[in-house]
Amino acid sequence: MFRIFFFFFLTLPLHSEEVLHFYSSAPLSLEKNQLRDLYLGRILDVDKVTVRPVVLPTGASHKALLKEVVFKTASQFKRHWKKMLFTGKASPPAEFDSEKGVFELLRSKNEEKGIWFFCSFRKEKPDGVFEVEVGK
Amino acid sequence: MLRCCCGILLSIGVFLGQVWSSEWLKPNFHGFISQTFLKTTKRDFLIKDSSRGSFQYSEMGLNISGAPEARYRYSLQTLFREFGEEGDFEPTLDFGFFDARVTEQFGVRVGKVRMPLGSQNEFRDVDPGRITLLPQQSVYPESFRPLMISVLGLDVYGHKELSGFGEANVRLFGGSIGIRDDFFFTQRIRSSFNSPNTEIDGRRVGGAWLGWESPDGNFLAHASFALMSGSISLETSDMFSGNLAVTVPVTMDKAFSLDVATYIYGFEYRRGDWCLSAEYNHFQPSTKYSEDLKNQVVGVIGGPFPLGDEVVNGSDDSYAWYLELTYDHPGPLGGAISYSDYISNKARPSSDPSNHREAITFSLRYDVSEHLIAKAEFHRFSGRAAFKTFATNNNSDENWTLSAFRMSYSF
Numbered sequence: 001m002f003r004i005f006f007f008f009f010l011t012l013p014l015h016s017e018e019v020l021h022f023y024s025s026a027p028l029s030l031e032k033n034q035l036r037d038l039y040l041g042r043i044l045d046v047d048k049v050t051v052r053p054v055v056l057p058t059g060a061s062h063k064a065l066l067k068e069v070v071f072k073t074a075s076q077f078k079r080h081w082k083k084m085l086f087t088g089k090a091s092p093p094a095e096f097d098s099e100k101g102v103f104e105l106l107r108s109k110n111e112e113k114g115i116w117f118f119c120s121f122r123k124e125k126p127d128g129v130f131e132v133e134v135g136k
Numbered sequence: 137m138l139r140c141c142c143g144i145l146l147s148i149g150v151f152l153g154q155v156w157s158s159e160w161l162k163p164n165f166h167g168f169i170s171q172t173f174l175k176t177t178k179r180d181f182l183i184k185d186s187s188r189g190s191f192q193y194s195e196m197g198l199n200i201s202g203a204p205e206a207r208y209r210y211s212l213q214t215l216f217r218e219f220g221e222e223g224d225f226e227p228t229l230d231f232g233f234f235d236a237r238v239t240e241q242f243g244v245r246v247g248k249v250r251m252p253l254g255s256q257n258e259f260r261d262v263d264p265g266r267i268t269l270l271p272q273q274s275v276y277p278e279s280f281r282p283l284m285i286s287v288l289g290l291d292v293y294g295h296k297e298l299s300g301f302g303e304a305n306v307r308l309f310g311g312s313i314g315i316r317d318d319f320f321f322t323q324r325i326r327s328s329f330n331s332p333n334t335e336i337d338g339r340r341v342g343g344a345w346l347g348w349e350s351p352d353g354n355f356l357a358h359a360s361f362a363l364m365s366g367s368i369s370l371e372t373s374d375m376f377s378g379n380l381a382v383t384v385p386v387t388m389d390k391a392f393s394l395d396v397a398t399y400i401y402g403f404e405y406r407r408g409d410w411c412l413s414a415e416y417n418h419f420q421p422s423t424k425y426s427e428d429l430k431n432q433v434v435g436v437i438g439g440p441f442p443l444g445d446e447v448v449n450g451s452d453d454s455y456a457w458y459l460e461l462t463y464d465h466p467g468p469l470g471g472a473i474s475y476s477d478y479i480s481n482k483a484r485p486s487s488d489p490s491n492h493r494e495a496i497t498f499s500l501r502y503d504v505s506e507h508l509i510a511k512a513e514f515h516r517f518s519g520r521a522a523f524k525t526f527a528t529n530n531n532s533d534e535n536w537t538l539s540a541f542r543m544s545y546s547f
Contacts, residue, residue, distance in 0.1 A: 088211025
């Protein structure tokens with residue numbers, strides 16, 4: 001039986017030439033709907049491995065992520081997570097102020113049993129992190 | 137007992153935090169505090185003496201949650217609340233459950249969980265999660281919060297992608313509800329029957345929530361229901377308080393039966409920063425004299441039972457709906473406008489001011505900072521139906537207003 005997977009390093013074209021890339025602390029493959037579910041806390045794991053997003057709430061890449069993947073505005077995303085938090089369903093994504101801090105986090109979490117991942121416009125994969133394979 | 141449970145659960149959370157040294161498996165601590173000022177004209181509504189202005193609407197919650205394993209999660213929240221004569225800042229376990237996911241999409245929560253009814257019931261206390269100050273009072277009356285907020289039992293949940301046709305969500309819940317002694321309906325029975333020890337024993341509740349979300353996430357349609365069943369105890373020296381020639385003492389655990397059914401249907405449509413939503417609620421409460429009580433009374437007075445079946449006559453089977461438009465600015469400002477209507481008794485004419493209550497509501501939200509929120513809300517009501525809440529001061533003027541202001545802080 002043939003099962004063909006078209007993995008590609010994220011192809012979510014935006015209005016400009018900028019393309020969203022996802023980087024993780026360990027090798028990770030995700031379907032696009034899994035990405036959305038992870039960002040919204042609807043699923044917390046992939047194949048029984050905890051997967052947790054990290055966000056840069058003020059960045060342009062975050063706005064693009066919300067528009068192209070999560071389908072919510074920044075305000076809606078924030079309110080969604082307040083609801084999840086104060087009903088105990090899930091904890092919000094970890095927030096950072098700079099990409100540098102996020103990549104340091106990803107590098108430092110290589111040995112953990114769970115996986116952290118992050119969305120960026122950055123084309124070149126930084127050392128010590130992995131690029132997420134995103135399926136259709 | 138409840139304080140003891142809260143303490144034990146908090147201790148477990150702290151202990152788990154020490155055991156799992158991994159940074160992201162440590163428990164998360166969050167909380168909120170809010171103070172509301174409420175002022176009505178011409179009659180009291182929601183809170184006793186609201187017509188004179190009241191600050192007796194305060195909440196503080198402390199929340200701890202964590203995930204020791206990928207598919208296992210615990211979460212609990214202690215709530216300190218004052219709402220008029222209810223609460224008095226006594227700590228209560230707002231929710232506390234263990235969540236086990238069977239697959240990525242399906243799981244079960246065991247413990248005290250929020251009751252998923254409509255789009256707002258589950259989140260009615262989550263002030264930072266919405267634009268409006270009060271949840272829509274026609275569909276989610278704040279006086280009935282103790283009855284509808286949570287269930288001690290099971291919550292089975294799941295969602296399923298429908299291959300290009302959006303996503304289906306389902307929740308099934310069942311268990312028991314615990315009703316505090318200061319619930320307004322308990323107080324009302326105590327007063328009506330001169331029975332200071334009356335308690336409502338909310339034993340069983342069950343229901344479901346079904347939702348469908350469009351592929352782009354902009355449209356949500358949902359339907360939900362809950363069926364509740366319980367009993368009311370009575371301990372009075374004279375059930376009829378002088379209305380009959382004989383004295384009828386009654387001491388009985390299940391003197392009245394209490395059954396409540398509620399059905400809510402609605403939708404949300406989002407376009408950019410705008411959201412249009414509507415909901416319809418059919419609410420059917422029923423309080424009846426038990427056969428044991430009837431037999432006891434008949435035995436004393438030696439004649440037919442002098443009252444009908446219903447303890448509270450003529451106020452059952454109500455319905456309500458609202459239409460709301462919200463604007464959620466990317467900056468700190470947000471606003472909402474809504475129209476709602478509530479009919480307290482379907483059998484009576486809706487033109488009767490004491491049987492209906494329509495409202496136009498304006499809401500404004502300002503995020504002072506990431507954690508601090510200020511809200512203001514103005515309701516203009518027409519009609520006096522007040523969902524069997526506090527007496528409405530016998531003022532016959534059917535037009536009245538409610539103004540509310542709130543500051544809340546969450547972290």
